[in-house]
Amino acid sequence: MGEGAAIENDVMAAGYTEALVACPECDLVHSVPEIEDGEQGHCIRCGSLLYVRHRNSLDRSLAFAITGLFFFILANMFPLLTFELDGQSQSNRLIDGAIAFMDAGYWELGLVVFVASIVAPLMVLIVLISVLLPMRLNIAPTNVKVQIRLLTHLKPWAMSEIFILGIIVAFVKLSDFADVSVGLSLVAFVLMVAAVVMAYMTLDDSAIWRRLKELKA
Ligand SMILES: [Zn+2]
Known part of the structure; x- marks a missing residue:
C-alpha cells in the first residue's frame, strides 16, 4: 500500500476506498469508475466481480x-x-x-x-x-x-x-x-x-x- 492508503484510513479499515478497490481473487488494484446503480464492476485481469452497485x-x-x-x-x-x-x-x-x-x-x-x-x-x-x-x-x-x-x-x-x-x-x-x-x-x-x-x-x-x-x- 502506498501513501494514498493513509489518506482515507477510516474507510480503508472498513474494507472500502472510494478511489481504489482490490480484486478479491488476484489482488489487482483498480481505480473505481463511476458506474450507475444496478451495474457491476469486474476485474480487468481475471474477470472476477469487484463490486455491484445495487439499486436502492x-x-x-x-x-x-x-x-x-x-x-x-x-x-x-x-x-x-x-x-x-x-x-x-x-x-x-x-x-x-x-x-x-x-x-x-x-x-x-x-x-x-x-x-x-x-x-x-x-x-x-x-x-x-x-x-x-x-x-x-x-x-x-x-x-x-x-x-x-x-x-x-x-x-x-x-x-x-x-x-x-x-x-x-x-x-x-x-x-x-x-x-x-x-x-x-x-x-x-x-x-x-x-x-x-x-x-x-x-x-x-x-x-x-x-x-x-x-x-x-
Ligand atoms: Zn482479478
Whole structure:
C-alpha cells in the first residue's frame, strides 16, 4: 500500500476506498469508475466481480432489517414448538433451547445457541437500523466505521441461524413419540432468518460511504 492508503484510513479499515478497490481473487488494484446503480464492476485481469452497485441498496436493506426486527419480536413472544404426550403438553420458546442445554450441563453449547439464535440476530438488526434509519431521515449516523465492522464480524453468526434451524428440524424428527406442533414463533423465526440474510445481501457497503459523504457535505 502506498501513501494514498493513509489518506482515507477510516474507510480503508472498513474494507472500502472510494478511489481504489482490490480484486478479491488476484489482488489487482483498480481505480473505481463511476458506474450507475444496478451495474457491476469486474476485474480487468481475471474477470472476477469487484463490486455491484445495487439499486436502492440502503432503503432495501433497511426495509429487510425492520421486517426482521418485527419477526424477531414475534419469534420471542410465542411458543416455538409444542409437544404433546399422554395428554400432557409442553411448549418451548426460542430461549428454552439455550436454557435446556445449560440445564443439562452443556453450558458452552447453550451459550452458542443463545448467541446464534438471539444475541447475534438482534445485534445485526439493531446495527443495521441504527446506521440506515438516520440516513433515510437525512441525518448522518455516528460511529459508522465501528458499526460496519461489527456487522462484518456478526455475519457468520447471523448465517449460523440456519444451523439452529437444522437443530430444530432434527429435534422434530427425533420426537416421533410425541405430537409436535409448530408454533407461530417458529414461522416468525424462519422469516427473521430470511430477512437477516436478505438485509446482508442487499447492503452495499460502498453506498453507505457515498451516502455518508453526501450527508456530511
Ligand atoms: Zn482479478
